Amino acid sequence: MTHPGPDDGPHPGPPPARGLDLAPFRGLRYAAARVGSLAAVTSPPYDVVVRPDGQRHLETADPYNVVRLILPEAETPAEQHAQAARTLAAWRAAGVLTADPRPALYVYEQDDGGHVQRGVIGALRLTPPEAGVVLPHEDVMPGPVADRAALMRATGANLEPLLLAYRDGDATASLVDTTAAAREPLLATTTEDGVRHRLWALTDPADHAAVHADLARRQALVADGHHRWATYRRLQADHPPGTAWDRGLVLLVDTARHPLRVRAIHRVLHRLPVARALDAARPYFRVRPLPGHGLGAALDALAGAAKDGTAFLLAGEAGDAGFHLLDRPDLPRLDRWVPADRPEAWRRLDATVLHSALLDHVWQIPDSPDRIGYLHTAEAAVQQAGRHAGTAVLMHPVRESVVLDLARQGVMMPRKSTSFGPKPASGLVMRSLDLE
Structure with missing residues (x-):
């Protein structure tokens, strides 16, 4: 995934017979x-x-x-x-x-x-x-x-x-x-x-x-x-x-x-220590520690990795000293868990891979409020993970053009896949x- 470009706004196709009222x-x-x-x-x-x-x-x-x-x-x-x-x-x-x-x-x-x-x-x-x-x-x-x-x-x-x-x-x-x-x-x-x-x-x-x-x-x-x-x-x-x-x-x-600005929505896995999350993910991703990286530098590393495919940034109790980058996924192993009846763009979404493969099968975490928190800032996600000895999964934003293309096809993205803003107060x- 990459950051949205200047021409990535909604470009509707043929207008509906009855539009916005x-x-x-x-x-x-x-x-x-x-x-x-x-x-x-x-x-x-x-x-x-x-x-x-x-x-x-x-x-x-x-x-x-x-x-x-x-x-x-x-x-x-x-x-x-x-x-x-x-x-x-x-x-x-x-x-x-x-x-x-x-x-x-x-x-x-x-x-x-x-x-x-x-x-x-x-x-x-x-x-x-x-x-x-x-x-x-x-x-x-x-x-x-x-x-x-x-x-x-x-x-x-x-x-x-x-x-x-x-x-x-x-x-x-x-x-x-x-x-x-x-x-x-x-x-x-x-x-x-x-x-x-x-x-x-x-x-x-x-x-x-x-x-x-x-x-x-x-x-x-x-x-x-x-x-x-x-x-x-x-x-x-x-x-x-x-x-x-x-x-x-x-x-x-x-x-x-x-x-609009398009940002990611991050996950906090309340009952999963980061060491356990990393161990379980190693057969499916390359896992790299980012020693000495503060949050900003770690997010930059995530952005670079996301240009080549699915990538996540994990953090836990250690805060800035404990960032790990998950990239270069083993797609043949992960694809067995990703629904095959959807467009390829949907199957390659970071949120799809996270929920269909990592959460459902690798980490076996149900999508319920007591197990997964959704936060709109990376800082809040890292703080909450550290406070509760859990794991913050930091995401990279989806391009708006991808969002619109799937919406036109009537294909729903996993919930909390995007954060458009600024949001109205x-x-x-x-x-x-x-x-x-």
Whole structure:
């Protein structure tokens, strides 16, 4: 695998007969005067929050941090969802969260100083997979989908936007960029990671019509939020047609103008010491220690090895002194465990080899939350592996063009194969279905 190149964005084939349908909605937003700061009430998406440390940090940043809605705490899942519903209702009653007076599409910008991403947030009409309008590319697990569905039912809200990538919507992208350049934002805040967030509301029906016409024959790739996309579709199926459940909250980014970054999602094997993992992998990979390599140099070594095929970086208790590179796989021995009824590009994915061969057969580790953790940064994965005497499996990102090609074929990648970003911050704008 290699890093994505400049032309690796979604290039849809023949457009679907019925494309993206993005509608305005009355956004539910924090009243700035009622919270310590807008930055202090935001959170990364629920599945990116590192628990419990990251969750505790967010909860103490401000009593109204949105993590109390997206990751409520209670003894049972049912109590968690009920707690989130009570919290949301209380915050609305107290004026902490208020509804915008007019339906809007929201222009959203993220700027980390070296990368600017802009897109438009709205309520997207949900379509069946066979329509070819929205292309998921990763498998999902029923547990997280059931959990998110119960949370959305209890709160009657879409609390976080999904990230969708599309391409060549010139009128929409021009409107987005013009708005950011010429208008005062509704809000502007800089989160503790140094990213500046700005939000504008487009309330003019003429703007809504222009976006609707421009997107009407576009298709999009689900870049981030596969479990929530599956949740939207489940909730739509559970309600009669013509309700607010026919739409879901999304951020659409035209990657021709604002390319997404593609990063890997790393694994932490909680009960597998790294020495045992290395011993079991030696018959199937070349295993090389990387003495004296810090994390950055070790990841560079992984990137170099990944150019020639499947490769992984393993770390455990020893931290920086304990990185090992797995490369040059014995493909004939591994291929007996990789499903043969899939395209060759899928069979050669690092995540496919990891899950089908290493996890299922070599290490014999079930894909359950108590055995495998998924983390979006290599630093967090190494720290967690060291803390729990486990093994961090650091991955190399998949090229976006590979992702899109498989999605067009209707072939799902193993779950948590990619991390597209920057991801929209949670808490800047929400969608409450009782406002529609």
